[in-house]
Amino acid sequence: MIAYAAIFAFVCFALAVLMNLWKILSADEIADRILALDSMFINAIALMVLYGLALGTEIYFEAALIIAMLGFVSTVAYARFILRGNIIE
Amino acid sequence: MRLLQRLLPHPILTLLLTFTWIMLANSWTLNSLVFGFLLGLLIPFLTQPYWPQQMKVKRPLKVVEYIFVVLYDILLANVAVARIVAFKANAKRRPAWIAVPLELRTPEAITVLAGTITMTPGTVSADVSAEGHALLVHCLDADDPDAVRDEIKQRYERRLMEIFE
Amino acid sequence: MISEYLIAGFLIIAGIFGFLGSFGLIKLNDPMSRLHAPTKATSLGVGGVLLASMVHGIAVEGHLSLHEVMITLFLFLTAPVTALFIAKVHLHRHETPDSLPRAGEDGIWATHNVDDGAEDKD
Numbered sequence: 001m002i003a004y005a006a007i008f009a010f011v012c013f014a015l016a017v018l019m020n021l022w023k024i025l026s027a028d029e030i031a032d033r034i035l036a037l038d039s040m041f042i043n044a045i046a047l048m049v050l051y052g053l054a055l056g057t058e059i060y061f062e063a064a065l066i067i068a069m070l071g072f073v074s075t076v077a078y079a080r081f082i083l084r085g086n087i088i089e
Numbered sequence: 090m091r092l093l094q095r096l097l098p099h100p101i102l103t104l105l106l107t108f109t110w111i112m113l114a115n116s117w118t119l120n121s122l123v124f125g126f127l128l129g130l131l132i133p134f135l136t137q138p139y140w141p142q143q144m145k146v147k148r149p150l151k152v153v154e155y156i157f158v159v160l161y162d163i164l165l166a167n168v169a170v171a172r173i174v175a176f177k178a179n180a181k182r183r184p185a186w187i188a189v190p191l192e193l194r195t196p197e198a199i200t201v202l203a204g205t206i207t208m209t210p211g212t213v214s215a216d217v218s219a220e221g222h223a224l225l226v227h228c229l230d231a232d233d234p235d236a237v238r239d240e241i242k243q244r245y246e247r248r249l250m251e252i253f254e
Numbered sequence: 255m256i257s258e259y260l261i262a263g264f265l266i267i268a269g270i271f272g273f274l275g276s277f278g279l280i281k282l283n284d285p286m287s288r289l290h291a292p293t294k295a296t297s298l299g300v301g302g303v304l305l306a307s308m309v310h311g312i313a314v315e316g317h318l319s320l321h322e323v324m325i326t327l328f329l330f331l332t333a334p335v336t337a338l339f340i341a342k343v344h345l346h347r348h349e350t351p352d353s354l355p356r357a358g359e360d361g362i363w364a365t366h367n368v369d370d371g372a373e374d375k376d
Contacts, residue, residue: 002265005262009268012270012273013273013299015273016299017276019276019279020279023280030343031285031340031343031344032285032288035292036279039275039276039296042292042300043296043299045300045329046268046303049304049322050303052307058319058321061322061325065321065325068329072332076335076336079336079339079340082343083342083343083346109324112321112324113324115319115320163298163330164298166294167297171270174274174275174278174281174291175274182287184286184287188355203338204331204335207334207338213286213290213337214341215338215342215344218361219362225355
């Protein structure tokens with residue numbers, strides 16, 4: 001039963017990533033692009049953890065943690081670049 | 090006492106860093122506890138110039154209550170936003186900007202309030218006023234913006250006042 | 255047995271919320287409202303997956319893993335910060351002081367308070 005529920009969640013998050021990708025390509029505003037990129041990071045974390053759960057290993061948690069940190073920093077850096085023109089003043 | 094304060098500028102941060110290291114190492118052993126505590130001593134000491142004033146928490150027990158209230162609201166917020174996204178037509182939704190005047194003055198307390206507002210039902214905090222006396226909040230679907238403002242002040246700001254000031 | 259139902263339930267809830275969070279990004283029609291969907295719905299989406307993984311670790315593999323708590327806490331702390339920055343980008347590019355409510359006693363919001371040279375201290 002867990003396997004079926006995991007497949008359902010896989011499908012949902014995969015569709016979510018596709019929709020984020022569509023938004024990145026089609027958005028006409030820079031704020032939307034940053035937002036879509038940020039949601040894509042979060043969905044990628046969910047996919048990583050799901051994959052680790054489905055395989056029964058713990059190796060993927062480190063990867064998920066690193067994606068979480070890089071995602072946060074890159075989103076803030078991107079937004080700050082738009083706001084101020086540079087990142088470190 | 091002053092020496093202790095110089096060596097240990099943020100006791101809560103030290104505790105938090107120790108716990109974070111234990112969670113990162115994912116093992117409840119003496120090894121990770123000692124190393125985490127060393128990091129917890131070193132990092133606040135080295136970063137002291139960037140955070141000069143001390144944070145004061147008046148009533149630690151209230152923090153636990155606050156955390157549970159916010160977690161419960163996050164749960165409700167998710168369901169509410171998901172329902173609006175799934176079932177409500179765009180034309181029927183009424184987004185609104187509201188300004189929330191602040192009684193809190195400590196920067197830490199205002200940060201916590203802004204974070205809470207973003208995580209809870211239908212509201213996102215977007216900006217703070219030039220001198221920090223008001224918060225700009227965006228509502229996803231507000232029939233009565235004043236009621237939302239009063240609820241933020243009643244539910245979160247009053248509790249934070251008790252904790253920080 | 256009950257843990258299996260619990261894990262499956264968490265996974266299904268997480269899937270639905272994760273999907274709706276990204277669906278809102280496409281469906282909602284004004285830029286500030288689009289900010290609401292990913293910040294909230296994804297937090298429960300990822301939170302559900304992490305809870306399922308934690309129950310799975312305890313019930314099936316037989317030990318408590320704390321990495322999930324770590325990731326959840328990290329996401330809950332960073333989500334408001336990213337949301338605030340994206341909102342500031344929107345305010346900076348598309349709003350003027352006149353299109354927003356008055357900023358209480360200060361009169362102006364911090365994002366628009368740039369020309370008097372009094373800032374640059376952050």
